[in-house]
Amino acid sequence: MKKDKQGCDLQTCLVCKLCVKEWKPAITHERKNFALKKGAELFKEGDPVNGVYFLHTGKVKVHKHWGEEKELIVRFAKAGDIVGHRGIGTELVYPVTATVLEAATVCFFELEFFQASLKVNQDLMYEMMMFYARELQESEKRMRNLAHMPVKGRIAYALLALRDKFGRNEGGFIDFSLSRQDLASYIGATYETTFRMLNELIQENLIILSGKDIAIANEEKLRQLTLAG
Amino acid sequence: MKKDKQGCDLQTCLVCKLCVKEWKPAITHERKNFALKKGAELFKEGDPVNGVYFLHTGKVKVHKHWGEEKELIVRFAKAGDIVGHRGIGTELVYPVTATVLEAATVCFFELEFFQASLKVNQDLMYEMMMFYARELQESEKRMRNLAHMPVKGRIAYALLALRDKFGRNEGGFIDFSLSRQDLASYIGATYETTFRMLNELIQENLIILSGKDIAIANEEKLRQLTLAG
DNA sequence: GTATTTTTATGATATAAGTCAGATACACCA
DNA sequence: TGGTGTATCTGACTTATATCATAAAAATAC
Numbered sequence: 001m002k003k004d005k006q007g008c009d010l011q012t013c014l015v016c017k018l019c020v021k022e023w024k025p026a027i028t029h030e031r032k033n034f035a036l037k038k039g040a041e042l043f044k045e046g047d048p049v050n051g052v053y054f055l056h057t058g059k060v061k062v063h064k065h066w067g068e069e070k071e072l073i074v075r076f077a078k079a080g081d082i083v084g085h086r087g088i089g090t091e092l093v094y095p096v097t098a099t100v101l102e103a104a105t106v107c108f109f110e111l112e113f114f115q116a117s118l119k120v121n122q123d124l125m126y127e128m129m130m131f132y133a134r135e136l137q138e139s140e141k142r143m144r145n146l147a148h149m150p151v152k153g154r155i156a157y158a159l160l161a162l163r164d165k166f167g168r169n170e171g172g173f174i175d176f177s178l179s180r181q182d183l184a185s186y187i188g189a190t191y192e193t194t195f196r197m198l199n200e201l202i203q204e205n206l207i208i209l210s211g212k213d214i215a216i217a218n219e220e221k222l223r224q225l226t227l228a229g
Numbered sequence: 230m231k232k233d234k235q236g237c238d239l240q241t242c243l244v245c246k247l248c249v250k251e252w253k254p255a256i257t258h259e260r261k262n263f264a265l266k267k268g269a270e271l272f273k274e275g276d277p278v279n280g281v282y283f284l285h286t287g288k289v290k291v292h293k294h295w296g297e298e299k300e301l302i303v304r305f306a307k308a309g310d311i312v313g314h315r316g317i318g319t320e321l322v323y324p325v326t327a328t329v330l331e332a333a334t335v336c337f338f339e340l341e342f343f344q345a346s347l348k349v350n351q352d353l354m355y356e357m358m359m360f361y362a363r364e365l366q367e368s369e370k371r372m373r374n375l376a377h378m379p380v381k382g383r384i385a386y387a388l389l390a391l392r393d394k395f396g397r398n399e400g401g402f403i404d405f406s407l408s409r410q411d412l413a414s415y416i417g418a419t420y421e422t423t424f425r426m427l428n429e430l431i432q433e434n435l436i437i438l439s440g441k442d443i444a445i446a447n448e449e450k451l452r453q454l455t456l457a458g
Numbered sequence: 459g460t461a462t463t464t465t466t467a468t469g470a471t472a473t474a475a476g477t478c479a480g481a482t483a484c485a486c487c488a
Numbered sequence: 489t490g491g492t493g494t495a496t497c498t499g500a501c502t503t504a505t506a507t508c509a510t511a512a513a514a515a516t517a518c
Binding site for chain 2: 495496497498
Binding site: 064065066067068070072074085086088089090091095096118119122125126128129130132133134135136137139140141142143144146147148149188189228229 | 315369
């Protein structure tokens with residue numbers, strides 16, 4: 001898969017994959033490519049919506065804030081993922097912030113062009129609808145977890161989900177090294193309790209740690225933690 | 230499920246409103262109407278997905294379960310609302326249960342027909358996509374609330390949302406009398422804490438109670454509770 | 459190569475919310 | 489009409505998780 005100079009290969013993202021070929025020139029003309037380094041923000045909660053982004057390389061966290069100190073990470077995005085689609089709706093502002101975790105290159109489409117693309121390309125619209133539907137299912141599952149599952153189970157759930165999404169590297173570790181704080185924010189707990197629970201999981205030989213990296217040692221038992229007693 | 234003679238008016242639900250007129254005969258031919266009484270289940274979490282429902286009259290709660298005892302109410306549906314759309318996605322089973330709270334009449338479409346309707350009617354598809362997008366936004370807001378907002382704030386948030394959705398009756402009370410247990414399940418707390426917090430809100434003159442019914446007495450202060458300190 | 463910030467680590471303590479147990483009121487229906 | 493279940497109420501007690509404080513280690517900057 002050869003990349004062009006700008007970064008987009010016109011094949012990875014949903015828009016490129018699902019639009020009819022007659023629309024490709026429009027895409028090439030409209031897309032804007034950016035490179036962002038760690039810590040940069042694609043957009044901030046409350047910003048007016050200007051469009052959607054597709055991640056070509058790198059990793060991004062999508063998070064909502066609560067006061068100055070607290071956040072909840074709603075989703076991690078990796079290459080190929082769409083970011084900013086949460087801005088589409090009745091409100092004209094992003095309900096989340098998108099922050100780069102690993103240096104990223106992105107492809108950007110103005111909202112108007114993206115919406116035009118949807119109307120012109122049935123398949124794209126259908127996939128977007130299904131994508132939202134799946135995200136909604138996942139969101140509501142996590143919502144129930146937050147309401148009823150103890151922190152330990154939520155960590156187990158998160159680790160399994162992260163493993164499924166990012167895969168494993170050579171050592172068998174989840175191929176995504178996130179800070180303990182980010183893991184905590186993702187499961188909706190404080191840094192300290194997350195840390196302690198992680199220790200418990202190590203004691204019980206359910207996971208293995210190597211620096212920041214985490215490997216799943218006993219998937220069966222980990223999964224057990226995600227089930228209601 | 231009892232067949233309902235009256236059926237729908239071909240005007241209230243999204244399908245009837247947004248499909249091209251050429252599709253109307255198909256709708257009339259395919260739709261099935263049912264009447265359900267309080268306590269009946271449209272479908273249960275884990276059931277294979279057979280289609281989507283539109284509520285013509287009555288009220289329904291959509292809830293996820295955790296073990297035998299605990300549940301989280303994901304959404305309340307009233308006349309005109311779609312129910313069962315959460316079944317659309319990769320999985321072939323409903324991720325939620327739908328239980329009738331107030332006797333309901335519904336309009337049912339087989340999944341296959343509904344999907345055909347989407348493909349044939351752009352406007353319907355677009356609206357469904359936007360609907361999912363809005364639901365996702367709301368879900369993630371509630372998710373953050375569960376993670377970081379205290380129970381009292383979550384009650385305030387819930388009451389304001391219910392007032393907006395169901396409106397007020399003559400006395401100014403929210404036009405939807407739900408049990409304390411259902412309110413608790415909706416905000417993701419136990420019956421007891423919900424009850425106690427409700428009492429605090431009465432003490433502070435933020436709400437007024439009349440039997441099951443609840444009225445908002447001080448919207449400003451109630452809203453204040455939903456903000457981060 | 460040292461300074462300074464950020465992340466990781468760990469114990470002590472506080473508290474919000476859950477659990478348990480029981481009483482009272484209310485609705486339904488046989 | 490009474491009876492049996494279901495919803496509401498209330499206090500005492502427990503616990504999971506947050507908060508606070510502080511230090512070591514690692515990363516980043518200067």
